[in-house]
Amino acid sequence: MNPQNAIGIFDSGFGGLTVFKSIAQKLPDYNYIYLGDNARSPYGDHSFETVYQYTLECVEWLFQQGCPLVILACNTASAKALRNIQQLDLPKKYPNHRVLGVIRPTAEVIGNFSQSKHIGVMGTRGTVNSNSYPIEIHHFFPSVEVHQQSCPMWVPLIENGEHLHAGADYFVEQYIHQLMHQSADIDTILLACTHYPLLVPKIETYLPEKVRLIAQGDIVANSLTDYLQRHPEIEGKLAKTRQRIFYTSGEVSVFDQHASVFLEEEISSLKIKI
Structure with missing residues (x-):
């Protein structure tokens, strides 16, 4: 069972876990869903069009899990996809959702x-x-x-x-x-x-x-804290029951092993197909 009204955090792989860790330490009461698109990572050498397509698919998946707010905890996705998602996709299809980046x-x-x-x-x-x-x-x-x-x-x-x-x-x-x-x-x-x-x-x-x-972790966490204070219409949609769940499009055992290094704690993830 997914946590309700969670903050979605997306990365092409494991790196976004460093941002998740800082955000969760700064804002521990909120629910979180983390998605790593490990099956298609790394994004760094893909074209703008491919990164945009992959990122949008993952953002929409997080929206479907009930996340009203998604953080692109990935510099490549923030650089190559965020502007299009904010300007083209959200106004037309998801006017009540928000996507933020790290840049x-x-x-x-x-x-x-x-x-x-x-x-x-x-x-x-x-x-x-x-x-x-x-x-x-x-x-x-x-x-x-x-x-x-x-x-x-x-x-x-x-x-x-x-x-x-x-x-x-x-x-x-x-x-x-x-x-x-x-x-x-x-x-x-x-x-x-x-x-x-x-x-x-x-x-x-x-x-x-x-x-x-x-x-960037603490910078992004501080910025998100400020954003939620300035946008009560978004903050009010977020549940605070301290639930967290991790998903990967790659192999669960590999993700869990690496995630434990990034987070310095053991986790158990679930696999999805995007």
Whole structure:
């Protein structure tokens, strides 16, 4: 039995669990349904059209489970699908539902962390190629210089459980070096993929001392808290019985094993076909 009137949280795989964890810690009373589209992940190298199609299918599935609000806890989906869903699909088919992403709330605050006004953004190819972060950040911080670096090997390393092994060091060092080579003035790096917090211990090993590393979980959780306070018409639809359920389109045993690493607790998921 699904929890009623839950907040839906969607990701292409496991990474959104880092956002879910922060949101659930900040807002523990609400009901949650998490969906990982692991059978079709990673989304990072798919076209805009494919990511939009996949994301919309998952959002609509969460709507069907009774979620009036869905969080795209996935940077690629937020970059490639959110605008179309908000502007094309919700007004026509789901006017009483809301879908939020992770890029805008991050862009609204990330400039506050930088003294030099040079920020590095590390993400998937899809997120970097979309140019969503430079565009959004410049809306709020016009004087900030944004330097981007795609890290195509990081998600596969994490999803295959290799991220803490010695073999991951080469790719961590390589991408950090490529980013810092763009500007010696970078003093803040945004991890613009929700998988990447699992690599923080290794990333910090290769960062210059002056550079601050920012993950998105707490930023998104704080933004959602503010959103619910400002939108009582949405908040009033959400039940608060502390129920949580996890779904995956992939293999349950694999999802549960990886999810326990992301969440630092054991879970039991259910499999669906989208």
